[in-house]
Amino acid sequence: MLTSSRDSAARRIAVDAMGGDLGPAEVVAAVKLALAQQPALNPVVLVGDEAQLTPLLAQASLPIDGQRLSLHHAPEVITMDDKPVLALRRKKNSSMLRAIELVKDGAASVVVSCGNTGALMAGGTLRLRTMQGIARPALAAVVPRAGGSFVLIDAGANPEARPEHLLHNAILGSHYCRVRLGQATPRIGLMSIGTEEGKGNALTTEAHALLRAAHAQGILNYAGPIEGFQVFAAEEPVDVVVCDGFVGNIMLKSWESLVKFFTSTIKAELRANPLRMAGAIMAKGAFAALKSRIDPDRHSGAPLLGLRGNILKAHGSSKRLAICAAICAAGEIISAEMNQHIEADVQRAASVLSTPLSPQ
CATH class of the missing domain: 3.40.718.10 (Isopropylmalate Dehydrogenase)
Structure with missing residues (x-):
C-alpha cells in the first residue's frame, strides 16, 4: 500500500543534536552508526544549529540527502543548568523544543534527546499532551x-x-x-x-x-x-x-x-x-x-510513555553507542505502532475504572 508524503514524514526520528554533555559531534557519530547498522531504519531529522552541524556532518562523510537524513535548524540550546519551565519559555528555538514540535506537527514520530531531563519531560507533556484516558505520563x-x-x-x-x-x-x-x-x-x-x-x-x-x-x-x-x-x-x-x-x-x-x-x-x-x-x-x-x-x-533511551507522540531520553553523558541504541529503539517503537496498541488497551481499561471493585 502506498503511503502519503505526510505519513512517511510522520515516521521520522527527530534527534536533538545539541543537548548532551559531549556535544553535537557525538550525536552525529551516533546517527552515522545507527544508519549504517540499520539499513531499514526510519529517516532521521537532526535538529540543531546548522553552523555547527554542517561541518560535523561533512567530517563524518554523512550526506544530508533528504531521504535517510535531513537537517532542521534550531540555533538555541537548553543546557543542563537551565531551569526547565523557564528554558521552555525563553528558548523557543532550542533544538529540544523544535524536535518536540516536529512530533506535535506530525513531521516526526519520536524525539531522541540527551538533554535536560526536566525540560524534556515538561516540554513533551505540555506540547504533546497525554493520550485520551491517561492523566499522567x-x-x-x-x-x-x-x-x-x-x-x-x-x-x-x-x-x-x-x-x-x-x-x-x-x-x-x-x-x-x-x-x-x-x-x-x-x-x-x-x-x-x-x-x-x-x-x-x-x-x-x-x-x-x-x-x-x-x-x-x-x-x-x-x-x-x-x-x-x-x-x-x-x-x-x-x-x-x-x-x-x-x-x-x-x-x-x-x-x-x-x-x-x-x-x-x-x-x-x-x-x-x-x-x-x-x-x-x-x-x-x-x-x-x-x-x-x-x-x-x-538499552539506552528511557521513554516517556502515555503522550500523543514518543520521547526517548538518553543519559546526558551518553556516548555514541548509547545514543545509537536509543535511535534504533525509536525505530522499533515506530515500526511496532506501539502508541496505537496502547490507546486501544487504555480504552478497554476504562471499564475497569468505572466498575466498583469489591475487596477480596
Missing part, C-alpha cells in the same frame, strides 16, 4: 535481571500517583516490554512490601485490585504483588515492575549506584596483589561478559 527503564531484563515503570515522572495511574503504567510498560524485550505476554508485578493480600499502603492495595480486574478481562498478564528481593530473581521472574515514580526513581538510582559500587570494589580487590591480578587476567572474558550484561548502553 510515565518514564520507563530497561533493567537487567537474572536471565534477562525487565521494564521498570514509573522511573520518576509521576512521584505522587493514584491507583488508576498504576493501572495505566502497567499497560504502558507491558506494550513497551513487547517492543523492546520481545515478550509477547509480559508478566506484570506490582512493587510492594509483601505478596499477601492487604500488604502495602492504600495506593498498592487499590492498584492491586485494579490490576487483578484488568487481568480478569484479558487486558494484562498480572502476576500479583512482588517484593524487592524478587525484582532481580530468576525464579518466576516478572517482565514489568510497576510502581509510582517516587519508588521507581529510588530503585533505579540505587541499582545504578550499586553497580558502580560493585564494579569499583571488584577492581580494587583484584588489584590488591599480583596473584589476584593474574587471576583477573585469566577471567578477563567473564568480566567482559558481565560488563556487557549490566551495561546501561545496551
Whole structure:
C-alpha cells in the first residue's frame, strides 16, 4: 500500500543534536552508526544549529540527502543548568523544543534527546499532551535481571500517583516490554512490601485490585504483588515492575549506584596483589561478559510513555553507542505502532475504572 508524503514524514526520528554533555559531534557519530547498522531504519531529522552541524556532518562523510537524513535548524540550546519551565519559555528555538514540535506537527514520530531531563519531560507533556484516558505520563527503564531484563515503570515522572495511574503504567510498560524485550505476554508485578493480600499502603492495595480486574478481562498478564528481593530473581521472574515514580526513581538510582559500587570494589580487590591480578587476567572474558550484561548502553533511551507522540531520553553523558541504541529503539517503537496498541488497551481499561471493585 502506498503511503502519503505526510505519513512517511510522520515516521521520522527527530534527534536533538545539541543537548548532551559531549556535544553535537557525538550525536552525529551516533546517527552515522545507527544508519549504517540499520539499513531499514526510519529517516532521521537532526535538529540543531546548522553552523555547527554542517561541518560535523561533512567530517563524518554523512550526506544530508533528504531521504535517510535531513537537517532542521534550531540555533538555541537548553543546557543542563537551565531551569526547565523557564528554558521552555525563553528558548523557543532550542533544538529540544523544535524536535518536540516536529512530533506535535506530525513531521516526526519520536524525539531522541540527551538533554535536560526536566525540560524534556515538561516540554513533551505540555506540547504533546497525554493520550485520551491517561492523566499522567510515565518514564520507563530497561533493567537487567537474572536471565534477562525487565521494564521498570514509573522511573520518576509521576512521584505522587493514584491507583488508576498504576493501572495505566502497567499497560504502558507491558506494550513497551513487547517492543523492546520481545515478550509477547509480559508478566506484570506490582512493587510492594509483601505478596499477601492487604500488604502495602492504600495506593498498592487499590492498584492491586485494579490490576487483578484488568487481568480478569484479558487486558494484562498480572502476576500479583512482588517484593524487592524478587525484582532481580530468576525464579518466576516478572517482565514489568510497576510502581509510582517516587519508588521507581529510588530503585533505579540505587541499582545504578550499586553497580558502580560493585564494579569499583571488584577492581580494587583484584588489584590488591599480583596473584589476584593474574587471576583477573585469566577471567578477563567473564568480566567482559558481565560488563556487557549490566551495561546501561545496551538499552539506552528511557521513554516517556502515555503522550500523543514518543520521547526517548538518553543519559546526558551518553556516548555514541548509547545514543545509537536509543535511535534504533525509536525505530522499533515506530515500526511496532506501539502508541496505537496502547490507546486501544487504555480504552478497554476504562471499564475497569468505572466498575466498583469489591475487596477480596
